[in-house]
Amino acid sequence: MRTDLTVNGEQVTADVEPRVLLVDLLRETLGLTGTKVGCDTGQCGSCVVKLNNRTVKSCAVLAVQAQGSDVVSVEGVNPPDQALNPIQQALRDAHGTQCGFCTPGMVISLMELLEVNPKPDEQEIRTWLTGNLCRCTGYNPVVRAVLDLVNGAQTPEEATR
Amino acid sequence: MSQTADRSTEAPAKHTFGAALLPREDPAFIRGEAIFTADITPKNTLHMELLRSDYGHAEIVDIDVAKAKGLPGVVAVLTGKDLAEKLLPLPCIWIPGGVESHFPPHPYGVPGAGFVIAQDRVRFVGDPVVVVVAETPYQAHDAIEAITVTYKELPAVVDPQEAVKDGAPQLHEAVANNLNAYWTCGDEEGTDKAIGEAEVVVEMEVHNQRTINSSLEPRAAIGEYDPVKDEYVLHATSQSPHNHRFLLAALVLGIPFNKLRVIAPHIGGSFGTKGYLYPDMPLVLFLAKQLGKPVKWVDTRASLMRSTVQGRDHHQIATIAGTKDGKITAVKATSYANLGAYPSTIGPGVATALMGRTISGPYAIPHAFCGVYAVFTNVVPLGAQRGSGRAEAVYLMERLVDRFAEQIGMDPAEVRLRNMIEPDQFPYENGLGWVYDSGQYALALELALKTSDYYDFGARRAEAAARGKLLGIGIASYVAICGVGPSTKMSKEGMLGGTWESGNVRVHPSGEVAITIGSKSTGQSHETVFAQIAAEVLGVDMETITVYHSDTEKAPYGQGTYGSRSYSVGGPAIYMAAKQVLDKMIKAAAFWLGAEESEVDYANGTFSVKGQPDKTKSWSDMAMAMWYGWNMPPNMAPALDETAFFDPADFNYPFGSHVAVVEIDKISGEVEVKRYIAVNDSGPIGNPVVVRGQVEGSILHGMGQALIEKACFDDKGQLLTDDLRTYAIPRATDSVNFEMDFTETPCPHNPLGVKGAGETATVPAAVAISNAIHNALGAVNLDMPLTPEKIWTFLQEGNADR
Numbered sequence: 015m016r017t018d019l020t021v022n023g024e025q026v027t028a029d030v031e032p033r034v035l036l037v038d039l040l041r042e043t044l045g046l047t048g049t050k051v052g053c054d055t056g057q058c059g060s061c062v063v064k065l066n067n068r069t070v071k072s073c074a075v076l077a078v079q080a081q082g083s084d085v086v087s088v089e090g091v092n093p094p095d096q097a098l099n100p101i102q103q104a105l106r107d108a109h110g111t112q113c114g115f116c117t118p119g120m121v122i123s124l125m126e127l128l129e130v131n132p133k134p135d136e137q138e139i140r141t142w143l144t145g146n147l148c149r150c151t152g153y154n155p156v157v158r159a160v161l162d163l164v165n166g167a168q169t170p171e172e173a174t175r
Numbered sequence: 176m177s178q179t180a181d182r183s184t185e186a187p188a189k190h191t192f193g194a195a196l197l198p199r200e201d202p203a204f205i206r207g208e209a210i211f212t213a214d215i216t217p218k219n220t221l222h223m224e225l226l227r228s229d230y231g232h233a234e235i236v237d238i239d240v241a242k243a244k245g246l247p248g249v250v251a252v253l254t255g256k257d258l259a260e261k262l263l264p265l266p267c268i269w270i271p272g273g274v275e276s277h278f279p280p281h282p283y284g285v286p287g288a289g290f291v292i293a294q295d296r297v298r299f300v301g302d303p304v305v306v307v308v309a310e311t312p313y314q315a316h317d318a319i320e321a322i323t324v325t326y327k328e329l330p331a332v333v334d335p336q337e338a339v340k341d342g343a344p345q346l347h348e349a350v351a352n353n354l355n356a357y358w359t360c361g362d363e364e365g366t367d368k369a370i371g372e373a374e375v376v377v378e379m380e381v382h383n384q385r386t387i388n389s390s391l392e393p394r395a396a397i398g399e400y401d402p403v404k405d406e407y408v409l410h411a412t413s414q415s416p417h418n419h420r421f422l423l424a425a426l427v428l429g430i431p432f433n434k435l436r437v438i439a440p441h442i443g444g445s446f447g448t449k450g451y452l453y454p455d456m457p458l459v460l461f462l463a464k465q466l467g468k469p470v471k472w473v474d475t476r477a478s479l480m481r482s483t484v485q486g487r488d489h490h491q492i493a494t495i496a497g498t499k500d501g502k503i504t505a506v507k508a509t510s511y512a513n514l515g516a517y518p519s520t521i522g523p524g525v526a527t528a529l530m531g532r533t534i535s536g537p538y539a540i541p542h543a544f545c546g547v548y549a550v551f552t553n554v555v556p557l558g559a560q561r562g563s564g565r566a567e568a569v570y571l572m573e574r575l576v577d578r579f580a581e582q583i584g585m586d587p588a589e590v591r592l593r594n595m596i597e598p599d600q601f602p603y604e605n606g607l608g609w610v611y612d613s614g615q616y617a618l619a620l621e622l623a624l625k626t627s628d629y630y631d632f633g634a635r636r637a638e639a640a641a642r643g644k645l646l647g648i649g650i651a652s653y654v655a656i657c658g659v660g661p662s663t664k665m666s667k668e669g670m671l672g673g674t675w676e677s678g679n680v681r682v683h684p685s686g687e688v689a690i691t692i693g694s695k696s697t698g699q700s701h702e703t704v705f706a707q708i709a710a711e712v713l714g715v716d717m718e719t720i721t722v723y724h725s726d727t728e729k730a731p732y733g734q735g736t737y738g739s740r741s742y743s744v745g746g747p748a749i750y751m752a753a754k755q756v757l758d759k760m761i762k763a764a765a766f767w768l769g770a771e772e773s774e775v776d777y778a779n780g781t782f783s784v785k786g787q788p789d790k791t792k793s794w795s796d797m798a799m800a801m802w803y804g805w806n807m808p809p810n811m812a813p814a815l816d817e818t819a820f821f822d823p824a825d826f827n828y829p830f831g832s833h834v835a836v837v838e839i840d841k842i843s844g845e846v847e848v849k850r851y852i853a854v855n856d857s858g859p860i861g862n863p864v865v866v867r868g869q870v871e872g873s874i875l876h877g878m879g880q881a882l883i884e885k886a887c888f889d890d891k892g893q894l895l896t897d898d899l900r901t902y903a904i905p906r907a908t909d910s911v912n913f914e915m916d917f918t919e920t921p922c923p924h925n926p927l928g929v930k931g932a933g934e935t936a937t938v939p940a941a942v943a944i945s946n947a948i949h950n951a952l953g954a955v956n957l958d959m960p961l962t963p964e965k966i967w968t969f970l971q972e973g974n975a976d977r
Contacts, residue, residue: 031313041214042216047210047211049207050213050391052393053898054475054477058476098202106201106205109198109864109865111201111204112699112700112869113390113443113697115211115392115443116391139907141908143906143907146907147391147904149389149390149391149872150698150868151868151871152873152874152875152910152913153875153910154910154913157910
């Protein structure tokens with residue numbers, strides 16, 4: 015099926031079977047491998063992308079459902095100068111990533127969090143992140159990264175204390 | 176609070192070892208630019224999928240693949256019969272040491288671990304039965320769906336205590352009574368005598384439940400074959416690329432070592448699962464040659480849950496004995512370890528030595544003994560999981576200590592302090608086979624008690640009770656052997672292979688440095704922490720150091736990453752290689768500056784002669800001069816390129832004490848972790864940002880086991896928890912802010928004094944939580960996971976007034 019959509023600001027036309035998942039369109043057809051597949055069932059959040067400015071788990075969306083939509087994956091979140099965006103920088107400063115597999119999905123989820131709630135408290139951050147699983151970090155460095163960002167940055171040493 | 180080793184005599188002024196540097200690999204992860212195995216798709220790649228068993232135990236009567244073979248895009252459909260003569264069975268390389276053991280056969284006489292594809296029988300739900308290759312992953316999946324396998328179900332056994340009984344279903348012809356081995360350590364006779372004579376004896380049984388490690392990245396493998404060179408390349412989620420190369424080439428494919436190159440791209444977590452041989456690895460290589468195209472396999476979560484090695488799973492029966500005034504005189508344990516249907520690559524060793532020799536913990540106990548029945552059953556093969564073996568031992572011992580304290584009416588902290596090994600007792604032989612290297616066990620515990628306001632707990636408990644809550648506090652003290660290992664000692668522990676590491680340091684003509692390591696990060700920031708060691712020794716900027724790893728063609732040998740060994744075994748190798756480079760530069764500088772070697776100083780990138788400020792050579796001058804090789808000193812070869820090999824004299828023994836405070840809702844049975852204090856000692860910390868991160872993740876992993884995680888099989892071997900909907904791993908709301916502190920006791924067995932760190936905090940975490948819950952409930956013993964349902968049920972059974 016012909017599917018037209020915008021991915022990271024670029025117009026894309028793809029011919030996909032109706033059963034093909036959005037995450038497979040991104041990864042396999044378009045080569046955008048920053049979005050990961052972790053669980054296949056919508057729990058882990060490694061595949062989170064933005065679809066029309068709302069986060070979705072792209073393993074739970076068919077590519078054809080994205081017809082006419084605007085999709086943003088982790089490859090599309092950096093400004094043109096390739097600097098890290100604020101939440102990415104906060105994750106960097108707090109060492110909020112270890113193996114890095116869940117991180118692209120976390121980045122997209124946290125961007126939406128700050129859009130809907132610019133100053134979340136710790137519990138709000140934790141609750142928001144329940145759809146993004148991480149086995150390495152214990153989540154706390156990620157939570158600190160967001161708190162640091164919304165409350166004013168700390169030095170790396172303070173951030174990991 | 177720390178006792179810091181004095182490194183000032185041998186290091187330049189600017190320290191990078193120990194510096195809280197942000198990992199240099201993080202930006203690529205955060206941008207989504209880091210390449211993992213599944214992200215790679217070579218041109219013309221074919222896609223492989225495996226049909227796994229529907230049964231825990233069954234005969235394969237018939238496999239109908241005709242329909243699958245006719246589907247669009249399907250290139251190959253192969254069964255065990257098609258592959259029997261083509262691929263050797265998998266081997267097992269860590270067997271129970273020093274005892275008789277029994278394995279499935281392997282034609283080379285090494286312990287076998289089952290066929291790559293099941294032949295006529297399946298023994299667990301992950302056993303591969305048919306392999307399919309197609310042009311797309313979707314087509315491969317369609318082909319799998321079109322295959323019909325007819326099975327004759329056989330009686331299954333999933334409980335290791337049942338499996339060793341007469342009349343139990345038998346899994347392997349070569350393994351009578353499903354018993355891989357009965358392995359022991361310690362002095363059984365002396366221990367029995369001490370128990371018989373003791374004033375106080377406490378017995379208990381613990382089922383340390385099976386867990387599923389659940390790294391976020393499922394495993395993946397890509398095989399390529401070059402017919403011109405007759406060479407294979409494997410890209411795989413391998414935390415031991417060199418070991419995989421050797422084992423696959425020599426023992427599974429039967430090809431020369433130099434015909435296989437293994438590359439491990441970024442790995443999305445492992446926690447002990449990605450160092451094993453799995454059927455997919457030889458299959459993608461074999462099929463790439465057969466089909467003339469690259470073959471790629473990416474696991475699904477449901478398949479991972481059925482086939483990637485799982486953790487823990489010991490059924491323990493134990494006795495602790497001592498005096499009424501709190502002195503522990505003996506500990507004895509018998510454990511039934513559930514190895515699953517086949518021995519995983521190192522599973523039998525993990526389940527015996529790493530668990531058994533660890534049970535006495537940080538205590539000076541005169542008599543100790545542990546026996547382990549390592550048993551095959553119809554479930555997924557057992558491997559390691561973050562803290563493996565040690566976590567199961569420490570869980571048991573720390574529950575025993577609390578039960579002993581309860582029995583004699585003494586504070587459990589006091590019992591621990593009365594029995595801990597004193598700093599002047601090292602090296603300390605624990606009577607079970609370990610020789611503890613160094614430690615300040617009571618110091619770590621006292622620090623954890625102080626931070627947790629342990630001795631003011633009564634008032635808080637009363638306050639919680641007034642709110643209808645049960646407050647509990649729990650302690651867990653541990654010693655966790657790490658740094659596998661001294662190769663000769665490991666051979667006695669049943670390891671079939673060397674366990675040393677190597678490091679190479681090369682200085683380029685322009686002065687930049689390349690270091691190459693044998694171990695592989697699965698999220699531990701190797702590119703940062705190993706560069707910090709080289710930068711410390713060489714006195715150069717981190718920015719000028721590149722770290723190479725994870726490619727057997729480029730890296731020197733190393734056994735890989737497991738058991739918190741990379742840094743304490745591979746780190747010294749890089750340290751030694753860097754020292755060799757610097758020593759050579761100092762010798763050459765002395766020659767070219769017309770001075771004695773002892774007169775040459777090196778600091779801040781400049782070689783100088785004492786007292787002669789005009790006689791200097793810069794780092795980059797020296798690098799270029801060594802590259803040119805003109806007028807070299809006598810008997811010195813040009814260039815700066817040194818390799819060092821490090822095989823430690825003994826293991827290292829990180830330790831610590833954790834304290835957890837939990838609050839239980841009497842109405843719902845829910846547990847809220849109110850505080851978690853973790854004092855760990857891993858010797859000098861190479862990078863506190865990295866280690867603190869690993870400690871936090873490790874604690875939550877242990878909390879997951881304590882509270883929510885359990886792999887559930889029914890009595891036929893069906894896995895009931897086969898995805899992340901049914902198998903719970905902790906979410907962000909399950910975590911709390913951990914209060915971390917460190918003591919620092921250097922290890923005498925390596926030049927950096929470092930000890931394992933990555934997984935060690937998992938070891939006490941589950942039992943710290945469990946002890947706190949039992950403290951709140953006043954319960955005798957409930958097994959993990961301590962779910963609200965289990966606690967609620969306990970409270971309903973007439974225990975609500977506790």
